[in-house]
Amino acid sequence: MSISLFQAFLIGVVYYLGNIGTPWLSLLGSISVVYKPLVAGTLVGCILGDPIQGCIYGAAINLPYVAFISAGGTAPADPGLAGTVGTAWAMASGVDTTAAMTIALPLGLLGTMIWVTHMTLDVTFVHMADKAAEEADLDRICFLHVVPPQILMFCLCVIPACAATYFGATAVQGLIGTLTGVPLRILQVIGSLLPALGIAMNLRSISRPGTLLFFVAGLIMVKYLGLPVIAIAALGGIVAYFYTTLLYNNAPAAAEGAAAAYDDDEEDF
Amino acid sequence: MAEKTLTKQDVTRAFWRWTFFSHANYNYERLEATGLVHSYKHVIKKLYGDDPEEYKACILRHMQFFNTEPHIGGVIPGIVLAMEEQRANGAPITDEAINGVKTGLMGPFAGIGDTLWQGTLTPILLAFGISLGAQGNLLGPIAYTALMFGIMFPVAYICWMQGYKLGAEGVQQVLAGNMLQKIITGASAMGAMVLGALSAQFITTTCPVVITIGEMQLSIQDTVLDALFKGLLPLIITLATLWMLKDRKMKSTTVMAILIIIGIIGGGLGILGA
Numbered sequence: 001m002s003i004s005l006f007q008a009f010l011i012g013v014v015y016y017l018g019n020i021g022t023p024w025l026s027l028l029g030s031i032s033v034v035y036k037p038l039v040a041g042t043l044v045g046c047i048l049g050d051p052i053q054g055c056i057y058g059a060a061i062n063l064p065y066v067a068f069i070s071a072g073g074t075a076p077a078d079p080g081l082a083g084t085v086g087t088a089w090a091m092a093s094g095v096d097t098t099a100a101m102t103i104a105l106p107l108g109l110l111g112t113m114i115w116v117t118h119m120t121l122d123v124t125f126v127h128m129a130d131k132a133a134e135e136a137d138l139d140r141i142c143f144l145h146v147v148p149p150q151i152l153m154f155c156l157c158v159i160p161a162c163a164a165t166y167f168g169a170t171a172v173q174g175l176i177g178t179l180t181g182v183p184l185r186i187l188q189v190i191g192s193l194l195p196a197l198g199i200a201m202n203l204r205s206i207s208r209p210g211t212l213l214f215f216v217a218g219l220i221m222v223k224y225l226g227l228p229v230i231a232i233a234a235l236g237g238i239v240a241y242f243y244t245t246l247l248y249n250n251a252p253a254a255a256e257g258a259a260a261a262y263d264d265d266e267e268d269f
Numbered sequence: 270m271a272e273k274t275l276t277k278q279d280v281t282r283a284f285w286r287w288t289f290f291s292h293a294n295y296n297y298e299r300l301e302a303t304g305l306v307h308s309y310k311h312v313i314k315k316l317y318g319d320d321p322e323e324y325k326a327c328i329l330r331h332m333q334f335f336n337t338e339p340h341i342g343g344v345i346p347g348i349v350l351a352m353e354e355q356r357a358n359g360a361p362i363t364d365e366a367i368n369g370v371k372t373g374l375m376g377p378f379a380g381i382g383d384t385l386w387q388g389t390l391t392p393i394l395l396a397f398g399i400s401l402g403a404q405g406n407l408l409g410p411i412a413y414t415a416l417m418f419g420i421m422f423p424v425a426y427i428c429w430m431q432g433y434k435l436g437a438e439g440v441q442q443v444l445a446g447n448m449l450q451k452i453i454t455g456a457s458a459m460g461a462m463v464l465g466a467l468s469a470q471f472i473t474t475t476c477p478v479v480i481t482i483g484e485m486q487l488s489i490q491d492t493v494l495d496a497l498f499k500g501l502l503p504l505i506i507t508l509a510t511l512w513m514l515k516d517r518k519m520k521s522t523t524v525m526a527i528l529i530i531i532g533i534i535g536g537g538l539g540i541l542g543a
Contacts, residue, residue, distance in 0.1 A: 021292030027339055028288070028425075032391060032417050038398050042410040052405045059402035059409065063471050066395050067464065069387040071379065073300055073336065076521040097403075098543060109522070122296035129294075129303050133332050136325035141332075142310050145303040149294040182537060190532030192543035193506060195471040197525055199464050200510035206388045206457040207515070214458045216504070218465025223500035229396040229466045236462035240455035247454065248447050 001092050003048065008088075008166035010047045012158035014040055015084040019157050020070060020115075023146065031070065037062035037083025037104070044087040057090040058083055060097035061104045064194040067202030073119065076201065078111020085164045092169035093176045099184065101191040103172060107164070114156050122149050214239075273316050273357050280350060283308050284429045287346060288422075291339045300336035305346060312350060316357035327353065330364055337375035338382025340425035345374050347432025348440055370437045377444070384453055389460035390420065396467055472503035474535075477542035 003011075017024055018034030025034060033039050037058045045054015065079035086104025095103065125144050132140040179187065203215060218236070221227045227235075287308035294303050306313075306328060317324035337345055348370055356362040394416050402409030432440060443449065476494060480487040487493075494501050513519045513527065535541030 021295045023289045023293045026289045027292050028418065028421050030292075032386075032421070033414050036395065036413070038395065038402050039410045039414060042402070042407065051407060055402045055407055055410055056405050059399045062395065062399055062402075066399070066467055066471070067388075067392050069383060071338075071383045071387070073295070073297060109525075119295065119297045122294050123298045125294050126296055126299045126303060129306075130332060133325070133328045136321065136328060138306070138310055138313060138324075138328060141303060141328065142307045145294045145307040146290060149296075185539075185542065186533050186536035188543040189474065189536035189541045190529050192472060192474040192541075193528045193532050194525070196468065196503070196506045196510045197521065197528060199468050199472075200507055200514055200524075201521060202388055202392060203461065203464055203507070203511055204515045206384050206460050208454060208457045211457055211461045212508075214461035215465040215468075215507075218462035218467075219469045219500045219504055220465075221462075222466045222469035227466075229393075229400060229463060229470065232466040233393045233396075233459065233463050236459035237455075239462070240458040243458050244451045244455040248451050 001048065001094070003088060003092055003165060003169050005162075005166055007047050008162045009158065011044050011084050011088050011165045012160075012162035014043045014047070015080055015161040016154050016157035018080045018084070019153060020075065022150065022153060035080045035083075037065065037079055037087065040080060040083030041087035044084055045091070048088065048091050050091065053091055054087050057087045057097060057100050060101050061086045061090075063101060063191075064105070064198050065108070066195065067198035069202060069205055071205075075112055075115045077108040078115060079108060081111030081114070081161060081164075082108035085161055085168065088165045089169055089172045093173040095176050098188045098191040099176070099179070101194070102187040103176070105190075105194070114160065118149075118153055118156050121152060125149050273354070275312060275315070275350065275354050279312055279315065280347075280430065280433050283312055283346070283350060284343070284426060286310070287339065287343060287429070288425060299332070299334050301339070302332055302335045305335050306331045308346065309350075309353075312353065316353055323357070326364070330367060333368065333371075335371055335375060337379045338386065340386055340421055341382035341428050342375065342378035343425050343429040344432035344440060345371060345378060347429040348374075348435070348437050351433050351436045374440070381449060381453055384460075385456050386421065389456045389463075391417075392460065392467065393463050396463060396470075400470075468503045468507045469500050472506055473543050474502050474506060475542045476502065476540065478540060 014034065016022060018030055018036075018040055020031045020035065021027060022030045024030075034043070038055070039058070041058015041061060042051055042055040044058070045051040048054065061082055062079070065077065065082070068077065068079055070076070082104040086100065086107050089103055090097075090100035125148050129141045129144045132144065203211065214236070217239075218232055221232050221235070222229075287304065290307050291301055291304040293307070295301065309331060313324065313327050317327050349367060352362050352367050352370065356367075394413050398409040398413030400409070401412070435443070476489045478489045480489065498504070510524060510528070513524045514521065519527075532541070
């Protein structure tokens with residue numbers, strides 16, 4: 001499959017719309033929706049004429065980023081670039097889904113450079129807004145808050161993503177054709193290991209005493225009982241209800257102790 | 270002096286401006302500061318439009334560093350709206366009081382909000398959406414999107430409105446009780462269970478080594494690992510990754526590099542498969 005320049009441009013626009021903070025679909029619509037490869041991949045599929053194939057690749061590319069968290073102005077990876085350009089590359093070269101996950105990976109890392117650039121350059125507009133604040137010019141502050149940063153963001157997102165899609169697809173096609181045997185197996189093993197990173201980062205951020213016991217319970221429910229995730233989420237909600245009721249209603253003193261231990265507790269088991 | 274009151278429409282309008290534009294100029298120095306000023310634009314004009322000095326003071330007050338989780342943490346701008354309204358009507362609310370509420374609450378609410386939204390809700394909905402999407406079912410991304418908006422927009426709206434209604438004292442009373450602790454502990458338990466399920470489903474690493482002893486072929490994965498504990502490899506891999514991140518305090522990119530090296534060595538030697 002070949003990708004036209006116009007299609008590559010549209011894929012760049014999808015990447016822009018999903019980037020954290022673009023106002024068109026609300027903050028939630030960017031970071032929690034279009035930024036996710038599951039959604040971005042489907043949109044790229046629509047642009048390239050096969051939404052279902054895009055959805056399948058997007059779902060696979062999303063795996064390492066299931067537990068992605070951006071907090072305090074940091075972004076550990078860029079699922080947006082992986083989901084848009086990665087899906088386009090995968091569709092152009094027709095690789096299997098595990099390999100698609102791995103070829104999207106460097107994109108997720110490179111994307112953080114775009115994030116750092118925009119977070120740094122946007123400081124300029126704050127300094128301009130400071131001057132406007134000294135003159136009590138509220139309209140100008142609001143203008144500086146939206147228009148220049150978004151024009152900058154549009155360029156920072158669309159140009160690299162469009163170029164990577166348009167020029168990269170052919171290169172990746174050639175590269176993938178030569179990948180068989182051991183190199184392909186290495187790619188697949190890496191792809192199978194990577195979801196652990198996002199899951200562990202997420203576990204770290206929700207860590208409390210006993211968290212790992214619940215984690216093991218969820219793992220057992222899939223491996224031994226074969227339950228689907230949605231059933232485990234519902235069971236988790238029920239267990240959480242009884243757990244917190246027992247923890248906080250019967251023993252308020254113990255609960256306070258548990259809350260105090262939250263920050264420095266290293267031994268969760 | 271006439272009483273200057275914010276109508277429900279004023280408060281709601283500020284909420285929507287915040288919801289769409291909070292991060293439009295997100296940056297390393299002030300983060301959401303100009304986002305807050307942008308959200309308050311019409312409120313500042315209404316409350317302080319007749320007093321140039323207070324008008325400017327209010328703008329400068331909110332140009333200060335501000336950063337929190339924008340949905341559940343939206344309770345803070347809600348509270349501050351109520352404080353600004355009282356101040357404009359002559360209540361003795363100082364700059365320090367307003368800044369104190371903002372800086373004092375933004376950290377805790379970022380922690381609460383990110384745990385519930387990015388740490389618990391997002392992986393649950395994604396796990397659901399991905400399992401459908403991986404089979405080529407477009408309902409996956411569509412249901413994911415609908416549920417995300419359908420849950421988070423009402424939550425954000427309620428938090429903002431409750432912040433405005435309860436004010437600083439009311440919110441601190443809620444914080445002092447154990448209801449929030451309860452919600453976070455519960456969400457953490459539920460989230461951990463879903464993450465356990467995800468690791469079992471998605472960390473598909475296996476050990477394809479087969480040892481031949483005489484005529485007997487011994488598959489490590491089937492006869493050793495699975496016999497001991499199904500899901501042993503995903504469990505070990507996740508715990509080791511968590512250990513590197515949490516106990517060794519390694520950067521996520523370093524941990525990723527280590528995982529890639531393990532993949533290259535394990536895949537190259539044929540010890541690991543997928």
